[in-house]
Amino acid sequence: MKKFTSGFFAGTATTVIAAMGLVKLIKKQVIEPMEQKEAMIDENRKKAHRKSHAR
Numbered sequence: 001m002k003k004f005t006s007g008f009f010a011g012t013a014t015t016v017i018a019a020m021g022l023v024k025l026i027k028k029q030v031i032e033p034m035e036q037k038e039a040m041i042d043e044n045r046k047k048a049h050r051k052s053h054a055r
Helices: 002-054
Strands: none
Touching: none
């Protein structure tokens, strides 16, 4: 029973760590580039708006 318990907790810890790593990877590879692209689009929109009123 002792081996089962220690193996269960080791497996659970490994699974949790792997899931956290996957979430971090997805955030880094998918979410952050989308946010950066949206920020760039907003910045360009603001510049264009300023230029259109500067004339």
